[in-house]
Every structure is written in C-alpha cells, then in structure tokens.
Amino acid sequence: MPNLIKKFQNISRQHSLWQKGSKIVLGVSGGPDSVCMLDIFASLQKKYALELIIAHVNYGLRGKDSDGDEKFVRKLGVKYGIGIEVLNCKSLTPSPSPKGRGGHFSENALREIRYTFFEKIRRENDFDSIAVAHNSDDQVETFLMRLIRGSGLVGLSAMKFKTGKIIRPLLGIYRKEILEHLDKTHRTYRTDRTNKTAVFFRNKVRHQLIPQLEKLNPNIKQTIFDATQSIAMENDFIEKSIKKIPKDLSVQKILSLHPAIQRRIILKKIQAIRGSLKDISIANVAEILKALKSTKGKSQIVVFKGLKLTRRGDKVIIKRL
DSSP: OOHHHHHHHHHHHHOOOOOOOOOEEEOOOHHHHHHHHHHHHHHTTTTOOOEEEEHHHETTTTHHHHHHHHHHHHHHHHHHEEEEEEEOOOTOOOEEEETTOOEOHHHHHHHHHHHHHHHHHHHHHHSEEOOOOOOHHHHHHHHHHHHOOHHHHHHTTTOOSTTTEEEEETTTHHHHHHHHHHTTTTOOOOOOGGGHHHHHHHHHHHIIIIHHHHHOOOOOOHHHHHHHHHHHHHHHHHHHHHTTTSSSOOHHHTTSSOOOHHHHHHHHHHHHHHHTHHHHHHHHHHHHHHHHHHOOOOOOOEETEEEEEEEEETTEEEEEE
C-alpha cells in the first residue's frame, strides 16, 4: 500500500474523521488535491464498506475550462463507479467590481455556494459527512491570510481536521506529497490556470509571500503548520474555560477576568447576535474593551460591522443596527 494512503488512514484514525461503513460526500473540483482524495477513498471503499458520492460545482467562471472540469469529474465518477451530483452556477450573477472592471465572485461567495451545495447533497442522501481536500499548504496559506488581515487566536488556529460535518483528511499532507502520489499512480488531474495568477489574495500569499519566507526559513511551512496546531489546542482550552462562566456578566465582572477571557466573551456575544465572526477583527474587540474600561460618566457607544454596542454604567448591550 502506498505510503500516502497509510498516512491518510492514520490521520483519519487519529482525528476520528470516518469509520467503517461511513457515508461520505466527496467535494471534487478536478484539481490534484481533490483527485488524490477521491482516488484514496475509492481504494479504501471496499475494505471499509464506505458509501461515497462525488459533488462538483461548475462555477462557469472560466468558460470552456470550467465545462472541461465538469466533464473530467463526471468521467472520474464513471471510472470509480461512484455517483456524482453537479451544481451548475452559470446563471448566477457576480457582484460588480469595486474598481469598475466587470463582475466578479469573491472567495467567500464561492465558498458559500460550494458548501451550501455539499450540505444539500449530504442531507438529501442522509450521509454522515462531507470530505474536502484542504491540505497542509492550504492551512499555512490560511494562517498567513488571517494574520495579514488581522485575526485573534480563533482565526489563527485556522482550519480543523473536523468542523461539524466537514472533514479534511488531507490536512496533514503537503501538496508536494499529493503531486508525488498522483505521479507514481499515474493519475491525471485538471489544472486551474487562475491559481497561478494574483487575482485572489490566496494566490498572492502562495506565489509571492511564501517563497520569500522560505528564503528566511526553508522549513517555514512546517513551522507555521505546527504553530496552528499549538494555537488550536490553546484555543480549545479557552473555549472550554468560557463554558464555565455565566453568560450574563456585568462590565465590572468582565473586566475582572483575564484579558484573553475578556476578548473571548466579547466575541461570543458578537457571534450569538451576528451568527458568525466573519470580518470581526482584533481592532473591533480592542475598541469595545476601550469603551468598557472608560471612566467617563456618559454612555459609551461603539458602532462596528452592522452592530451597535452601548455601555450604560455596569451594563453592556449589543444589538444589530
């Protein structure tokens, strides 16, 4: 059995990603990562009595290339004898570009489309989980992107091997290992030419920033990946500590806690109201804490990201605008 398959199994076992008889939706774009994941799952399907479905999204953003990706993934489904579901997004209208250069889809919009479709397929088929092909390089890139944009401990812990119904069995495997596996097993895959351009922020990090960092530390990817694991453990500890604290605290009680716990309580309140912490930065939290610590007699008001925080005396209220 190829070494990568063994590593794939060990990672899955270590993080309890799937087990014998699991029913898994496989997100397959046609690129090397997802093709590798599909190939490994297909090789293990009989041994572990796995039920698999391929889910593919044709965004229609690259014309004939997008259609070529869909055709390629459909052929993979036939080759492996695995059913496939396809979402065609050609009718969707992209957001107008702020620079007046035509329409575009943001990375977040594409991600939302993709995961909504995957979850729909999972629910309709009563499957256990959704496997996506994020690898260690993706983890490193995500860490750097969030660091540059401004993120706290939650964001810097980056992606997890398992988040709800989403599993990432390739997360502990580097892109180089994936390409070597595909080469050794003579597996073909599609190449997205936009991945080599600076259109998306991730591509700038991948092709411009990381090569520069590697000049300072050739093992920078492993260093950063290890850091994300340590941060994730510390973040988990704080999360468990927060659960022991009463939800409704006065300003005075909040400020009596450790600064790390103060920040996490604020983030929890924001998440409860907004439904997510998307676009919430360290600067937003710092501004809120400044308002809570203010000794001025008048009420303190902070407006941010569609929310309004009001502090009156020892009480704090956060509402949508």
